[in-house]
Amino acid sequence: MSIRLGVLVALAVLVLDQGTKTAVLAWSDNWAGPMHVITPFLDFVVLWNAGISYGLFPQGEAGRWVLVAIKVVAAVGFAVWLARTARKVEAFALGLLIGGAIGNAVDRVVYGAVFDFVSLHALGYRWYVFNVADVAVVVGVIILLYDAFFVRASKTPPSGSSPKAASDPAGHPPA
Template structure:
């Protein structure tokens, strides 16, 4: 009889949980400090370097501001989608066998929860990092993001890395 797959807690779930908690703490800590400690809304834009400014953007949609929702029904629908995604990612986390996969899923979960907290408490996701460059007299701006987004992207990169170069792949001599 084959062994039952874990549903909520597996061998590396604790590793993923630590990654999620670190991502969540860094994200929420930075947002609380920038909004209420530093008072970024009153001081923006704040140049940090030649390519980086701190600004305030309230994202009412999903990634890159897609599908903006201004009403409470839309905001709660986006929050519900996020909760379902986190639950499915958690089930996946309970079944993983590779440490990088566990860390990657934890980063995605922590980032998703961080942005969900914003949506539930502030009505929108607080984004504040603006990357930009002036090339040949033209200014290029990247979308504005936060540390939860960084954690999600890092987690996705980790998952892609493990897919392309799995740890148990046969190495050439």
């Protein structure tokens, strides 16, 4: 059943997200500085995102709760969508979105901001700092977009044509 898949994925994302955040926060107390080098292209940092995305538009206390409400409404909306789908790929993607939204909402409720810690960089360029919930949301959106534009769209007949008009019962094209 697709709803089970979506719920299990959402729970897995939530547990993985909160578990990694808790572990990195505890571990960061032992770091010599604000950053810990993991590989030549990956660092762990402690970054509290009080903004919407990428630290943009930092929010005060009222904004914090508005963002929590938006994430909860999004998670509920995705859950309604999940309950209505029978497609496993869609359920999987929706589970990623639900788990990611709830994971970051938990941070805002508990800490007042989202904890981001993964910092990728190469050739002098640094990308934004993110967490497991952010990755789940991005991957969920990519799966839904790919499914909508390439998988489902390829199965939809062109408008104005019907399968019956395309050929007669013997398989001959219309005259």
